[in-house]
Amino acid sequence: MVTARSPAAASPRMLGGRADARPARWRRQLGAKLALLPLTAVVIVVYLGCMLWTVRLSFSSSKLLPVGDWAGLQQYERLFANDRFLLSAINIGIFGVLFIGGCLVFGFLLAVFIDQRVRAEGVLRTVFLFPHAMSLVVTGLAWQWFLNPTLGLQKLVRDLGFAGFTFDWIVNQQMVIYTLVIAGIWQASGLVMAILLAGLRGVDEDLWKAARVDGIPAWRVYLSIALPLIGPMVVTATVLLAVQVVKLYDLVVAMTRGGPGIASEVPAKFVMDHLFERNNIGLATAAASMMLVTVVAILAPWIYARYVRETGRRT
Amino acid sequence: MPMFRLACLATAVLAAAPLTAKAEMRAEVLHWWTSGGESAAVKVFAEEFTEAGGTWVDSAIAGGQAARTAGINRIVGGNPPTAMQFNTGKQFDELVANGLLADLDAVASEGKWQDVLPPALTEAITRDGKVYAIPVNIHGINWLWYNKKLFDEHGIAEPTSWAEVAAAGEKLKAAGLIGLAQGGQPWQERSLFNAMLVGDGGTDLYYRIYRDGDQEAVRSDGFRKVADLFKQLQGLTDAGSPGRNWNDATALVLTGKAGMQVIGDWAKGEFTAAGQVAGQDYGCAIVGQGGYLMGGDVFVFPVVDGASSADETQATLAEVMFAPETQIAFNTIKGSVPSRLDVDVSGMDACAQKGAAALKDPARQVPTTDFLISPDLSGALDDVITQFWNNGGMTTDQFVEQFIGAMQAAG
Structure with a gap:
């Protein structure tokens, strides 16, 4: 974004100065432009091209192999009559809100905790960040065993003598989506902690001293002074988490396989299942296109506020 | 540079080798x-x-x-x-x-x-x-595998109908065991359902639904009876069933924690690996009217x-x-x-x-649904069967209607 904008903004001024500046600059940038060409080509052909190809296929009747006919909105009609897809959409909404919110709150608390200059800080930091180093498949399997009522926590507590103890969320259709949230938060809040801790360490010491002189309690300083200051870090963390939400697939496959029944299905799994196992490229690409539309719908206002309106104000 | 030349020669020979092999x-x-x-x-x-x-x-x-x-x-x-x-x-x-x-x-x-x-x-x-x-x-997809020792202990004979399977399961459940070891994954639930459809509903009903795509057959009493029995068997499974792999379910049978399992003949490998002998330690049966799902x-x-x-x-x-x-x-x-x-x-x-x-x-040779319906329809039906199996609130009527809905959407 920055590189694309700055020459355009700078050139009129340069032109006013020296008439021969433009070709010289142009020649100087030629090398850089040539170097960027492969990247640009990859972005346009691979990313954009594949995106358009996917959308195109969603209007065809493709089954195992892609075909180029026109089937109108047939795939979309089937998609929106499909219980599993609708439930997937609700599930990803629940997961997204709780996962991002939970990670931010929990990660922030961990960062504040570490920020107290606790002893063995390095060890604790590693411990908290460690889950993130594991693949979601491992996370999913471990949590699956831990939550399985006949193998894990429930059995352990019952064996300890509390026969009435029940914790069977993972086999309960109403609660299973929350077990995914728990596993997700466990996995990702360490990353949020690392990002926010870096931010907290960047807060000016003088602010703390001033607050102490004024007798403001520490929690108040964190909430009203430090948190607004590290706003960009929070945004970074949120974006990273949001990406994880959209591509949520491996955790579900490893932990619940979308079950019991279809209770923990998510859109990415719907796409994968139909793309490969069920030989229905048309329906899969229709679902993928709906995911794309949703992401764009969420991102568009943000991009507008962040870039378009800002540049508008500047000129 | 003798070494270099030697290396060149070796490379040439290696490169030529696949060419000669191709002939x-x-x-x-x-x-x-x-x-x-x-x-x-x-x-x-x-x-x-x-x-x-x-x-x-x-x-x-x-x-x-x-x-x-x-x-x-x-x-x-x-x-x-x-x-x-x-x-x-x-x-x-x-x-x-x-x-x-x-x-x-x-x-x-x-x-x-x-x-x-x-x-x-x-x-x-x-x-x-x-x-x-x-x-x-x-x-063979529709085999019933059972633990012979447990069956003998509780005086249960090899079941010949799916109603008897349910009765045997109830008996074992009453004795504190797992009546039916089931891997709670959609393909295994489908496999059990189709085994019951062929065994209890009969091959005609099976063909009418999967080969002919006859929606009236889904509304028939025979189909509804199978659905009810299927739901009854769900009650015989344990709480750890959802998501379980088939071989973990087989392990429950061969260690005597569960009485029986319905799964294809690949399960035999698990029994053999555990040193058990067919007909002595474990039994196998094609339950019902005899259709062998191939x-x-x-x-x-x-x-x-x-x-x-x-x-x-x-x-x-x-x-x-x-x-x-x-x-x-x-x-x-x-x-x-x-x-x-x-x-x-x-x-x-x-x-x-x-x-x-x-x-x-020849009358007992029945192809699995893979022969008869598209992967698309098979997957859509999986979604319906697994919902019926896992969702306690879903009635047989809803199951029948959703089954037909899937046939219309993906047929």
């Missing part, structure tokens, strides 16, 4: 048989092919789904393997329709495949009058160099795989029964013999 019969075979027993079984093919003068290049990819995707991508991309595995059924329909597979007509007519294969299998490998695949085995594997031969029929390498490979001795050796290790009915199975175990005996009767 011989070099077969790259793509399959997904990677577990211990499976790869031992596939080795039988490799050895026999080597004996016939070929060079076997093993291209194993773990997981059927991954292997099929990789294979299809290679075929479409113009770099096909010599032979590739599929499950018997409709999986390779579109490859045939797009002219990507070589036909085996010459080999099939010479080997008189039609006379030795069950008719359903012949149908499954034939498209527009031409043979496009070689069936290498038959897996699944299995085939190999297809992608078109090489534009020839629409199998070339010499492919033909030899097919002949080798279908030879009676290879069939016996392969299927003994694999746990399935030979796809050709004219071989002597007396050397195989009690359950395999039971299966082979069932296959002798």
Whole structure:
């Protein structure tokens, strides 16, 4: 974004100065432009091209192999009559809100905790960040065993003598989506902690001293002074988490396989299942296109506020 | 620079080696048989092919789904393997329709495949009058495996109907055991449901629904009775069932924690590995009216160099795989029964013999849904069956309507 904008903004001024500046600059940038060409080509052909190809296929009747006919909105009609897809959409909404919110709150608390200059800080930091180093498949399997009522926590507590103890969320259709949230938060809040801790360490010491002189309690300083200051870090963390939400697939496959029944299905799994196992490229690409539309719908206002309106104000 | 020259020479020789080998019969075979027993079984093919003068290049990819995707991508991309595995059924329909597979007509007519294969299998490998695949085995999908010791202890005889299975399960459950060990994954729930549909509803009902797509058959009393029984069996499972793998469920049976399991004959490998003997430690039965649900594997031969029929390498490979001795050796290790009915199975175990005996009767040869419906419809029905199995609040009426809905949407 920055590189694309700055020459355009700078050139009129340069032109006013020296008439021969433009070709010289142009020649100087030629090398850089040539170097960027492969990247640009990859972005346009691979990313954009594949995106358009996917959308195109969603209007065809493709089954195992892609075909180029026109089937109108047939795939979309089937998609929106499909219980599993609708439930997937609700599930990803629940997961997204709780996962991002939970990670931010929990990660922030961990960062504040570490920020107290606790002893063995390095060890604790590693411990908290460690889950993130594991693949979601491992996370999913471990949590699956831990939550399985006949193998894990429930059995352990019952064996300890509390026969009435029940914790069977993972086999309960109403609660299973929350077990995914728990596993997700466990996995990702360490990353949020690392990002926010870096931010907290960047807060000016003088602010703390001033607050102490004024007798403001520490929690108040964190909430009203430090948190607004590290706003960009929070945004970074949120974006990273949001990406994880959209591509949520491996955790579900490893932990619940979308079950019991279809209770923990998510859109990415719907796409994968139909793309490969069920030989229905048309329906899969229709679902993928709906995911794309949703992401764009969420991102568009943000991009507008962040870039378009800002540049508008500047000129 | 003698070293350099030597290196050059060595490189040249190495580079030439594949070229000379190509003139011989070099077969790259793509399959997904990677577990211990499976790869031992596939080795039988490799050895026999080597004996016939070929060079076997093993291209194993773990997981059927991954292997099929990789294979299809290679075929479409113009770099096909010599032979590739599929499950018997409709999986390779579109490859045939797009002219990507070589036909085996010459080999099939010479080997008189039609006379030795069950008719359903012949149908499954034939498209527009031409043979496009070689069936290498038959897996029985609808077996009931039970722990003999537990059954004897509680005075339960081998069930002959699904109502008796339910009764046996209730009895075991009352004794504090798991009545039915079930892996709670959609394909296993489908497998159980279809076993009950064939056993209790009968083959006619099964064919009307899956082959003819008859929606009235789904509304029939026979179908509803199967649905009710299916729901009753759900009550016999334990809380840990959802998400469980099939082999973990088998382990429950062979360790005496659960009474029985309904799963294909690949489960036999688990019993054998645990040192148990068919007919002594565990029993096997085809419950109900006797339809034997046949699944299995085939190999297809992608078109090489534009020839629409199998070339010499492919033909030899097919002949080798279908030879009676290879069939016996392969299927003994694999746990399935030979796809050709004219071989002597007396050397195989009690359950395999039971299966082979069932296959002798044409009326009992029933193909699995993979032969009859598209993967798309199969998947849509999976979604409905797994909802019915897992959702306590779903009534039989809703199940019937959703089943029909899936048939309309994906049919």
